[in-house]
Amino acid sequence: MDFQGSLFGAPSFGTASVDAPTFDRVVRRELTRGAWVDICPAWLPEADDVFAAMVQDVPWRAERRQMYDREVAVPRLLHTYGVGEPLPHPALARARGALSAHYRPELGEPFVTAGCCYYRDGRDSVAWHGDTIGRGKTQDTMVAIVSLGDPRRLALRPRIGGPSISIEMGHGDLLVMGGSCQRTWEHAVPKVAHAGPRVSVQFRPLNVF
Numbered sequence: 001m002d003f004q005g006s007l008f009g010a011p012s013f014g015t016a017s018v019d020a021p022t023f024d025r026v027v028r029r030e031l032t033r034g035a036w037v038d039i040c041p042a043w044l045p046e047a048d049d050v051f052a053a054m055v056q057d058v059p060w061r062a063e064r065r066q067m068y069d070r071e072v073a074v075p076r077l078l079h080t081y082g083v084g085e086p087l088p089h090p091a092l093a094r095a096r097g098a099l100s101a102h103y104r105p106e107l108g109e110p111f112v113t114a115g116c117c118y119y120r121d122g123r124d125s126v127a128w129h130g131d132t133i134g135r136g137k138t139q140d141t142m143v144a145i146v147s148l149g150d151p152r153r154l155a156l157r158p159r160i161g162g163p164s165i166s167i168e169m170g171h172g173d174l175l176v177m178g179g180s181c182q183r184t185w186e187h188a189v190p191k192v193a194h195a196g197p198r199v200s201v202q203f204r205p206l207n208v209f
């Protein structure tokens with residue numbers, strides 16, 4: 001921490017004193033059919049602060065959706081930061097910048113949106129899906145997830161069938177789904193008997209949802 005930064009408790013933009021996320025510990029796991037995941041434990045600097053700020057400051061909304069003849073609550077809280085909208089903590093802006101720079105040669109474009117999910121306890125979850133509302137349905141793309149708070153399992157399975165794999169996402173961990181992952185694989189965060197709060201931040205390129 002730089003002297004001024006610690007003195008005023010303010011983030012010191014543009015100085016070398018703030019931890020920049022790095023990629024030397026990232027490990028790639030190739031899945032089938034051109035899908036892959038990159039994984040790096042304890043990747044995000046200032047994860048404790050970011051988690052606390054997000055729980056408190058993000059304007060979380062509860063969604064409802066139609067399920068057959070009833071309307072049910074979506075079992076997690078949501079908020080999306082769109083293109084150009086300020087993120088709730090400077091460490092997240094730095095993380096997005098670092099991800100954009102690191103993956104640019106492969107991705108060809110920056111990460112521009114941040115979808116946020118708040119899993120309040122083990123009953124909150126997301127069912128099997130791919131992020132295929134936008135271009136992920138037809139094109140290779142990337143979704144970079146930063147996980148905060150209690151660990152939860154991200155399960156992945158091939159769309160054509162076959163065994164699922166599961167990756168634990170802990171506090172500050174990075175998980176990037178890449179290649180054909182959104183259209184040839186599905187992912188889920190299953191319910192568990194016991195879990196404390198978890199926040200997930202998903203950085204996506206333009207028109208990937």
Ligand SMILES: O=C(O)CCC(=O)C(=O)O
Nearest residue numbers: 117126131145187189200
């Ligand atoms: O909670 C996560 O990390 C995954 C969330 C997710 O897959 C989504 O919102 O599309």
Ligand SMILES: [Fe+2]
Nearest residue numbers: 129130131187
């Ligand atoms: Fe997803």
